[in-house]
Amino acid sequence: xxxxxxxxxxxxxxxxxxxEVSFREGVYEAAVRAYxxxxxxxxxxxxxxxxxxxxxxxxxxxxxEFSVDQLGARLRPICTVCSESLAVLASGYxxxxxxxxxxxxxxxxxxxxxxxxxxxxxEFAMDPLYERYLEIHxxxxxxxxxxxxLNKFNYNEEDLHLVTVKNKRNGLKNPRAKFASNLDLKxxxxxxxxxxxxxxxxxxxxxxxxxxxxLASKDFAEKVDSKPIWIKSIYWCSExxxxxxxxxYDLKPIKQVSEKVYEKSNISNPRNQLDFAxxxxxxxxxELLHLEGANFVKQGEALKEVSMGSFDYxxxxxxxxxGGYLSLGVPLDAGGLSRVYEAxxxxxxxxxxxQLSNAKNAFILTWRGIPTSTYCAAILSNKGSI
Amino acid sequence: xxxNINFRNRVAIIGAGMTIFRRKLKDTPQELxxxxxxxxxxSAGMDFKDVEACVIGSAPDAFDGVHMKGEHLSDGALAYLKxxxxxxxxxxxxxxxxxxxxxxxxxxMFDVVVAVAxxxxxxxxxxxxxxxxxxxxxxxxxxxxxxxxWIFAMEMHRYMHKYNIKKExxxxxxxxxxxxxxxxxxxxxxxxxxxxxxxxxxxLVYPVQRLDISPVTDGAAxxxxxxxxxxxxxxxxxxxxxxxxxxxxxTHWTSRELAYPLYLEYAGNMAYKxxxIDNPRKQLDFAxxxxxxxxxxxxxxxxxxxxxxGKAPEMVREGITQRDGDLPICPSGxxxxxxxxxxxxxxxxxxxxxxxxxxxxxxxxxxxKNGYGLAQAWGDLMQVSTVIITRGG
Numbered sequence: 001x002x003x004x005x006x007x008x009x010x011x012x013x014x015x016x017x018x019x020e021v022s023f024r025e026g027v028y029e030a031a032v033r034a035y036x037x038x039x040x041x042x043x044x045x046x047x048x049x050x051x052x053x054x055x056x057x058x059x060x061x062x063x064x065e066f067s068v069d070q071l072g073a074r075l076r077p078i079c080t081v082c083s084e085s086l087a088v089l090a091s092g093y094x095x096x097x098x099x100x101x102x103x104x105x106x107x108x109x110x111x112x113x114x115x116x117x118x119x120x121x122x123e124f125a126m127d128p129l130y131e132r133y134l135e136i137h138x139x140x141x142x143x144x145x146x147x148x149x150l151n152k153f154n155y156n157e158e159d160l161h162l163v164t165v166k167n168k169r170n171g172l173k174n175p176r177a178k179f180a181s182n183l184d185l186k187x188x189x190x191x192x193x194x195x196x197x198x199x200x201x202x203x204x205x206x207x208x209x210x211x212x213x214x215l216a217s218k219d220f221a222e223k224v225d226s227k228p229i230w231i232k233s234i235y236w237c238s239e240x241x242x243x244x245x246x247x248x249y250d251l252k253p254i255k256q257v258s259e260k261v262y263e264k265s266n267i268s269n270p271r272n273q274l275d276f277a278x279x280x281x282x283x284x285x286x287e288l289l290h291l292e293g294a295n296f297v298k299q300g301e302a303l304k305e306v307s308m309g310s311f312d313y314x315x316x317x318x319x320x321x322x323g324g325y326l327s328l329g330v331p332l333d334a335g336g337l338s339r340v341y342e343a344x345x346x347x348x349x350x351x352x353x354x355q356l357s358n359a360k361n362a363f364i365l366t367w368r369g370i371p372t373s374t375y376c377a378a379i380l381s382n383k384g385s386i
Numbered sequence: 387x388x389x390n391i392n393f394r395n396r397v398a399i400i401g402a403g404m405t406i407f408r409r410k411l412k413d414t415p416q417e418l419x420x421x422x423x424x425x426x427x428x429s430a431g432m433d434f435k436d437v438e439a440c441v442i443g444s445a446p447d448a449f450d451g452v453h454m455k456g457e458h459l460s461d462g463a464l465a466y467l468k469x470x471x472x473x474x475x476x477x478x479x480x481x482x483x484x485x486x487x488x489x490x491x492x493x494x495m496f497d498v499v500v501a502v503a504x505x506x507x508x509x510x511x512x513x514x515x516x517x518x519x520x521x522x523x524x525x526x527x528x529x530x531x532x533x534x535x536w537i538f539a540m541e542m543h544r545y546m547h548k549y550n551i552k553k554e555x556x557x558x559x560x561x562x563x564x565x566x567x568x569x570x571x572x573x574x575x576x577x578x579x580x581x582x583x584x585x586x587x588x589x590l591v592y593p594v595q596r597l598d599i600s601p602v603t604d605g606a607a608x609x610x611x612x613x614x615x616x617x618x619x620x621x622x623x624x625x626x627x628x629x630x631x632x633x634x635x636x637t638h639w640t641s642r643e644l645a646y647p648l649y650l651e652y653a654g655n656m657a658y659k660x661x662x663i664d665n666p667r668k669q670l671d672f673a674x675x676x677x678x679x680x681x682x683x684x685x686x687x688x689x690x691x692x693x694x695x696g697k698a699p700e701m702v703r704e705g706i707t708q709r710d711g712d713l714p715i716c717p718s719g720x721x722x723x724x725x726x727x728x729x730x731x732x733x734x735x736x737x738x739x740x741x742x743x744x745x746x747x748x749x750x751x752x753x754x755k756n757g758y759g760l761a762q763a764w765g766d767l768m769q770v771s772t773v774i775i776t777r778g779g
Contacts (some may be wrong), residue, residue, distance in 0.1 A: 054453065059521075061448050061517055061519075062476045064475055065637055065766040065769060066637050074636045075635055075649055079473060080475060081486070082471070085470065087469075087471055097495065098492040098493050115402070121453055124452060229583075236735050238468070238469075241458050242461065253467060256467055292697055368457070
């Protein structure tokens with residue numbers, strides 16, 4: 001089978017606001033950077049384009065209409081896939097695997113600063129009959145999840161902030177992490193809890209960001225001047241859209257996606273065989289659930305290992321050295337591509353101050369956020385074979 | 387028949403199903419999705435446990451009034467703990483859902499994939515056209531408050547003017563499709579009409595009249611796709627996907643020549659090349675081209691090179707596009723006759739390919755010579771086309 005690699009990456013942002021560009025101009029900036037990163041001409045070299053967007057986030061009905069010109073995709077095959085952007089990247093991966101396409105461009109963006117009433121939009125994602133009209137912010141679900149985790153495994157409330165402290169400090173080394181800060185537990189201990197037990201700092205803020213990733217077949221990658229990062233395996237799945245039908249400590253979809261990517265990459269011991277992970281941490285406790293679901297630690301032990309420093313920059317298995325969502329912000333559905341971008345920099349040895357000495361194989365796990373149960377996982381490597 | 391040498395993994399359609407198409411159906415979007423998925427699986431002789439992944443198609447979220455509609459519909463598509471995603475290219479979504487499911491199987495990642503498209507238009511208040519008030523450039527176009535019928539009236543006018551086409555000839559398409567739909571069990575707008583009926587119907591935006599246009603409809607349609615090794619286990623008559631193509635033109639529709647759909651020519655070329663078709667007019671047995679308006683059928687026949695530019699009306703007049711003609715167009719009855727639940731309407735056309743090529747189309751059956759059929763859809767700001775070409779066993 002033909003192998004698929006990432007030959008070009010481009011970003012504009014992330015940042016808390018981006019008043020200087022429209023969403024199309026932001027994508028253009030990212031696209032120009034991605035194309036120049038691998039030296040391709042979108043009008044000649046690219047076989048297909050995929051945009052990732054949702055109407056309600058963009059604020060335009062049939063937002064797909066507006067995805068064309070800024071990518072250089074006029075009169076070319078381009079489509080929109082509405083999912084977490086890592087799952088959208090999987091569509092590009094599959095297109096190349098068919099053998100009919102050599103180069104596929106994937107775009108995703110967030111112009112969160114344009115949205116006035118995000119919680120109302122989230123409400124529209126809830127089941128219209130049973131869940132929508134509670135008239136409370138949908139993040140209540142995260143609050144219940146966090147409380148359930150702490151109680152189930154007998155942790156103190158303060159322990160939860162360890163994840164926040166780790167990721168916010170990691171972000172200090174990352175020039176793109178606009179929400180990084182040098183916090184410690186004392187700062188958070190008396191902070192007001194907005195979704196008890198979560199404080200403002202424990203919830204990743206949303207950000208504006210624009211990402212463009214260029215995928216290519218092995219044959220094409222050999223022809224251009226680039227540093228290919230190989231997609232070893234990629235998988236996504238959803239459980240159910242209904243919050244009512246899910247367990248608060250629900251690892252099923254996380255296990256499903258991570259086991260699939262391990263199986264396809266012949267990985268039996270992920271913690272030893274992989275070098276670092278970029279894992280969804282949109283709430284402090286999410287990182288814990290995800291680490292346990294992806295089998296990096298036993299159930300209930302993630303927080304203990306975080307406190308021991310196992311997942312720090314210097315730890316035996318660094319998690320979210322980029323600072324994660326807690327430092328980078330969540331660029332809505334572009335979150336997956338933001339993690340791919342950060343992982344690619346590590347694997348290319350271009351990560352600057354946050355560069356890990358031994359970064360060969362990366363694991364990425366993303367969630368589409370409340371109220372979905374959509375998870376995506378991927379393994380990236382800077383070598384053709386693990 | 388020859389094998390398509392372009393494909394590493396061949397993909398077959400092995401089942402299809404669709405709900406009834408009606409305005410104001412009582413069923414919820416999830417229920418419609420479930421019904422279509424279940425019917426398609428039953429037609430393939432499969433259980434939902436056999437399905438490995440699912441692709442959902444649905445046009446603007448605002449119709450159903452649900453954000454992240456793909457997530458919402460995934461339960462209806464029986465996609466519990468399975469890879470599922472929603473694809474979206476405006477009105478062209480229906481056929482594109484099948485194309486996306488094709489790449490899931492053709493990549494070698496999955497063996498059995500369900501593609502289901504759903505649309506529930508009639509719950510939009512006061513009228514589904516209101517959803518289209520927000521599809522425009524927010525700065526340059528929205529202040530004019532245009533709607534879709536306006537801009538399609540412009541396109542129809544331009545087409546008629548450039549090639550000197552009479553409304554009488556265009557009206558023949560409505561007459562044909564609504565008559566064809568009389569044989570379709572799911573149809574919502576079938577009937578025996580004359581050219582005079584069409585020309586005397588209410589003017590919406592000149593030159594578009596009520597019978598030139600497909601109705602607001604709810605519904606869902608689904609197909610089951612399988613890899614070659616699985617397809618052979620379930621059926622003796624798989625319908626192979628031979629070519630796919632899609633293409634989008636610039637967002638700036640105001641600077642385009644509206645008389646000819648160049649993006650469709652490119653999408654068609656992509657699909658013809660994959661399917662090794664060099665003379666579509668001769669090699670295709672029938673085509674389900676997209677007909678939300680009667681002039682669009684003619685427009686699309688020309689873009690797909692089934693007729694010369696400006697000459698499609700002649701073919702209709704001569705009866706070539708009738709079900710018993712030389713090149714039947716929309717033997718199902720199309721959107722004008724069966725109904726237009728946007729994404730589901732495109733998928734209905736792909737379902738028709740399956741039923742025709744496996745001789746299950748009953749009274750709608752056309753004569754199959756070469757075994758090739760084509761389905762096409764169109765959408766956005768007169769901007770995108772998607773094409774799929776299939777071949778019978």
